[in-house]
Amino acid sequence: LVSPALSGLITQNVRVPDDLSIVAHCNWPAEATTVLPVLRLGFDAVATLDLCRQIIDQQRHGENLEPRHLLPPIFEHEQTQTHGAVAPQ
Numbered sequence: 001l002v003s004p005a006l007s008g009l010i011t012q013n014v015r016v017p018d019d020l021s022i023v024a025h026c027n028w029p030a031e032a033t034t035v036l037p038v039l040r041l042g043f044d045a046v047a048t049l050d051l052c053r054q055i056i057d058q059q060r061h062g063e064n065l066e067p068r069h070l071l072p073p074i075f076e077h078e079q080t081q082t083h084g085a086v087a088p089q
Contacts, residue, residue: 006036028079040076047071 016036026042
């Protein structure tokens with residue numbers, strides 16, 4: 001959906017980011033380029049899988065589990081600061 005939206009903005013001569021800031025949903029890692037500057041907001045797949053592995057390990061060890069776990073969405077520029085790649089074990 002991002003590419004058609006950007007095409008429409010270009011057609012209408014909208015100046016990005018002067019007239020409008022664009023935020024697009026995305027899951028990490030994401031390798032996408034766009035013709036206009038876009039802020040990407042989404043969920044880190046590596047962090048999600050790491051959390052799942054931790055929960056499975058806790059279950060195997062008979063530990064008490066939290067009823068739910070929340071992973072907040074992050075912006076692309078926050079990814080390496082808070083959710084870098086997890087080393088294989």
